[in-house]
Structures are given as C-alpha cells and as structure tokens.
Amino acid sequence: MKLGFSKAEEDFRAECADWLTGQMAGEFSDIKGIATLTAKAERRKEWEQQLAAHKWSCIGWPTEWGGRGASLAEQVIFAEEYARAGVPGRVNHIGIELAGPTILTFGTDEQKKRFLPDIAAGKTIFCQGFSEPNAGSDLASVRTKARLEGGKWVVNGQKIWTSLAHISDWIFVIARSEEGTKGPKGLTFLMMPIDQPGIEIRGIKQINGDAEFNETFFTDATCAEDSLIGAPGEGWRIAMGLLAFERGVSTLGQQMGFRNELDEIIAAAKANGSANDPLIRQRIAKAEIGLHLMRYGALRMLSNTDHSKVDGAALTYKIQWASWRRSLGELGMDVLGQAGEVTDNPDYDWGTLPNLFLYSRSDTIYGGTNQIQRNLIAERALGMPREPRGDT
Amino acid sequence: MDFSFTDEQRMIAETAQSFFAENATSKRTREAMATDGFDRETWQSFCQELGLGGIIIPEEYGGAGLGNVELAIIAEAAGAQVAALPLLNLAISSAMIAAGGTEAQKQKWLPRLISGEVIGAAAGNDTVKYDGHKLNGSFEFVPHGNVTDIFVLAHPDQAWIVEKGAPGLSVETATTMDQTRPLSTVILDNVEGEPFADFLPAMHASQSAAWLCLAAEALGGAQACLDRTVEYSKERVQFGRAIGSFQAYKHRAADMMIEIEQARSAVYWAACAVDEGSDDVKLALHAAKAFCSDTFFKCAGDMIQLHGGIGFTWEHDAHLFFKRARSIQTLLLDGNWHREQVATMILGEAA
C-alpha cells in the first residue's frame, strides 16, 4: 500500500499542469472556470478538439484509438490537474466516460474505428437516452420500441431527462426490440444519429434556470442495422456494463471540481466572518474531511484490480459523493446567509455557490437515486434479500 | 501509487483476523470484564505466538520493523472482536520510547513490552508539575492503568518513565462503562521519573500511534457491527419475511456501510501518510480519529436498534461494541476537537 507518486509521475503532473494552465491563461481563457454543463457549448467543443490535437483527450484509451495508454496513476494525475487548472467539465463527458468505454469493451472493430477516434477528437458528442417518462429508477420497464425493417432499425417512443441532447451528435438508447417482452429481456442497445427528421428534442428548464436536459421524441427514427452494441435482446447487459463505467477515473477529476467549490465556501466564510462561528467551522472541517475521504475512496476503488467479484466498496461511492455535495450546497448557502438568496443578474443566472445549492439537488437523483443506491448496496454488497416487484 | 494491500499485508490481515476471532472470544472478553478488563491469555498468545506486539518497533529492539499500515491492520482486527487487550497502550508507550527514550530505556523496556512481560501505558497533560527531580499531579482516564507496569508520562515539553510501585505513585480505577478498557487515575506525590532523551519525536510518535490505533480499532468495530447485523437480518423473520428484506432496515444497513467504507479510507490514508511522511499527516490523523469514532458509534447504535430487544440485553455482544464506541469517541480528544484542528488548518484560528 502506497499513496505517494513516483518522480516520473510527479514530472508528468508538472507537464499536465503546465499545459492546462497555459491553455486556460491563453487561447481558452474565455472558458476558464465555467461551472455549468451547457454554457459556451460551441467553444467547449473547440476545446475538446484542442485536447485531442495534443493527445490529452482520452489518455487512458489505447494509442490506436486516440489515447495514450496512460497508466492509472497518470490518469489520476491528469484528472486532478485538469480540475485544478479551472478547466470546465468536458461537454462530451457522456461520450468519453460512457459511450467510449462501452464501445471499447463490447463493440466490434468496425464500431471502434467508426466512433472512438471521433469521440476522442470531440467530433462526436454523445448523450444518453435511457430514462423514459415511465422508466426512471425502474429502468428495465422502458417502452420505446425498435424493429428491424429494410436493413435499418426503426425506433418509436420517448426518452426524457436526456442531458445535453441539444448539443449532441449521437444518442445511445435502450429500446424494446422483442414484442411482448417485459423487464430486462428483449431490450437492444442502439446508437443513433440525432440529426434526422425522426428525432425531436425539447428542452426542459431546471430549478436553477438552466436547461441542460431534454425530452427526446422518436417517430420512425432510424439507424443502420449494425448500429447496435452486442446482439439484439442483449441491451440490458450492455446498459449495466455501461453504468459500471461511471465509477471510473473521471470521479477524481470531478472531486477536484468539488475542491474548487469548497475553496469558494472557505473564501466566503473568511470574507464575511462566518469562519469564526464554531458550528460553521465544524461543518467546513467535516466537508474538508469528507472530500479527502472521497479521494482516497476513489483511489482504493481504482487500485482494486480484482474484478472477479462485486467491489462492494465501489457501490458506496455514488451516494457518498452525491450526499456530500448536496450538503456542501447547503453549507455554501449557510455561509453566505441571505446574501446568497439574491442576485443582480436579471437572467436568473446564479453565482457558483447558489447554483451549487440548487444544482446539487439533482446529484442525489440522476445516475440512480440515493434510495436506489442504498438498495444496491444492501442487496449486492451486503447480500440482503431483494425487494419483491409489485407487478410480477 | 497503489492504495491496496500488498500480498504480505493481506496475509497479515488474514492471520490477525483469525487470531483475534479464535482467541478474543466473547467468553474470554466477558471473563476479563468481570475482573480487571484484561484478557491475559489472549495477550500472551498475541505477544508470544503471533509475535505481532512490536509491529512498528525496529527489529533491534525485538520489534517487527513494519509500518503503520500493518499496525492499523492489527488494531482493526482486534477492534472487530472488542478484545479486552492493552493494545492501544502497547502501541503508544512503545512508540514513544522508541522515538524519544534514552538508549538504556529502549534496551530495557522495548523487548519486554513487546513480549508482553510488562504492560505499558502512556498519559499526558499540561498540569503535572516537575521541579527537576520530582513529579507531582495526576493523570486522569489512563486506559488499562489498573494493569500497567510502566507508565510513560508526559507534559508539554518532557516525558518520563515511572514504574508501578514507585514511591509516591498510586493508581485508582473507577468502574468504567466500557469494561474492556478500564480507565484509571494515576496520582503522583513526589514521584521520581526517569526522563526521556528526546521529547518532541516521542510526542509525535504518540499522536500517530494513538489516533491511528483508535481509528483502526473503531473501523474494525464498526464493520463487525454491520456484519453481525446483516447476518441476523437474514435469519430473523417477522411478518412472514426475513427482517433484512424490509427496505427501512436495508437502507440503514447500507448507510452503515457507506460510513464504514469512508472510515476505511481514512484509516489507511492516515497510516500511509505516517509511513510516507506526507505533508498531510496531521490532517489525516485528525480526520481518521474523528471520522472513525463517529462511524463506530453510529454503527454500534444501529446494531442495537436493528436487533430489537435482544440487542438491549447484557447477554448479546451489541453493548460491548456500543460502550467501546462511546469510549473511543472521547478517548484522546473528541471529534469536535479534532475537527476544530482541521478547521484551524484551513480557516486559521477563530477570532
């Protein structure tokens, strides 16, 4: 067990930091520090291309697909330096963290050639079409239908809460391809181009005023016959494999973003004197401790290379960070006091902390709600008896 | 960077877990609770057969010359059994002597502490008086002071060794809620102390050994509470189904695990930070002590609740965990104090 990085890794850290801070001070200074997922989307697509041009886009991927075959430690370092430099989140994070690894693991060579370099290069932005109006936590009850017809998949139905669909090029969906099936059986995992008459996207305004997610309607939408991952009817297996990738290295970069948020709270507390309040001091200390424990939890999870059994500890990670961040949002507001409840911006566009307060309410919902996470932990990690379904 | 056990560490963990499970049984622990809170039989086997008493002590003094990760592994395994053993005492007193004792003190005491021949204890405060020759004052809440042979006593700029039976030394032990670790008051009336060679390193060593040991013990205890609860939840049936199938029950177990996994990260982060001499070692130790003791308390409380009436009985082990957890929370400074240290690091002193 060793936490320190080697000299070579520290050199690599310096190289990452140099390049990233250079970019944020230079050509891309206009996007530095953007906290929302959608602001300046076009410029951020250019940033994706810049990353790719310098081989910094998907460093953990094999070199043949646009990566560097970077070691785990190097990926950790890059993710940390990325956020430390104030670089905004990746607009193609779904492509990079979910679609890419899914294609890498389950896709054909053809699909790898077709998609991976373009995902890495920021030319193919992906979004995720899983949830439907009647299939949220109970994802397996999706109703969107897919049928093969004339050498194409034809898709009908509706997805909802599709983040970033309005700036994406492709969407992956799970759809029911076998008539009369229920639950996880008979689903197929398809990748579909968004720019076609059969797909309509309508933005949904969120509690923070932003409209990062959408309703996505499919009316005889099509994609090529070979756009599926895995075999027809195997969609659930692929979807579950994909969701496991959410616990990857990117979590460390996400944490450095949290570091920036906590630092902003610390600065605000010092500025307005609440840093002298013993209760606020306790809460800031708790948040600080929690942040470190998240980092070390992620490092443990990533260091665990025994994939033969369920990594119970890894199952606790999502609810841990989501709950931590939601409390951080509340702490930020408590530090700001009433000043946090007003803004002179007429567009209902909030500063970092009030926006964090609002946005973090979603952290405990998307990617599996806190309740669903607890079910998973209890049933998969602790082996407690499953909940009976109501409809079987 | 590799935040997972090496094969050797995994082996030590397995050995220690089965050792404490086989030896520090509920029966033996309860026998110790009924007398002086010291399970001598297990302690003798631990020191002599297992030979892991001097885990962080250099080999030249009879130790194993291993690191704090290994120390944490042992303390975690002992904590899982709420073993009535002076492990914390050994860790602190031997670490202090090794770091700051005179050569003669090291030669004389370390091998005997490690072999279990003598029991050590350490205590410190800023009220004890030293006039250059004699010590006067008292130390309260000294763990296992009732069975201690040598005391390592410290005030803010020196430490001394005082042997049991020294003229002017008396030890009073009150009934302690956690009977697996009785707390004593050590009273000094013109007692001669044998000073350390080098105080500061001893103080640092005492902090890392103490806080790490307690945190690891708490981690082991918390995990045991969860494991035992989950096991029970699969057997006990109410309303025609295993109680572990009720969601309110499952979610509470899941919450225990979420805390425990963070506690595990805290313990091994702190252990590595001490071993690697990282910049964040202080932060890590405060975090580990505060977080793990709270986690243990939460889990032990939940264990009682999730067992129902049986969990409230003397016969069931739940109260051993609950009382140990409470005692760890306040031993060697409570969570609020540790968090305030963290707050001071990031916010500065409160005005």
Ligand SMILES: Cc1cc2nc3c(=O)[nH]c(=O)nc-3n(C[C@H](O)[C@H](O)[C@H](O)COP(=O)(O)OP(=O)(O)OC[C@H]3O[C@@H](n4cnc5c(N)ncnc54)[C@H](O)[C@@H]3O)c2cc1C
């Ligand atoms: C900001 C944001 C972005 C999102 N982005 C995407 C995206 O890009 N692509 C996509 O496909 N989806 C996305 N989602 C959807 C998200 O995955 C779902 O909202 C989530 O899975 C919950 O489903 P639901 O909203 O239908 O709530 P429901 O499933 O109806 O849940 C409502 C409440 O019931 C509880 N509940 C449900 N089932 C159980 C149970 N078995 N036990 C106990 N409690 C239960 C839930 O915890 C919740 O509190 C996004 C959501 C948000 C908020």
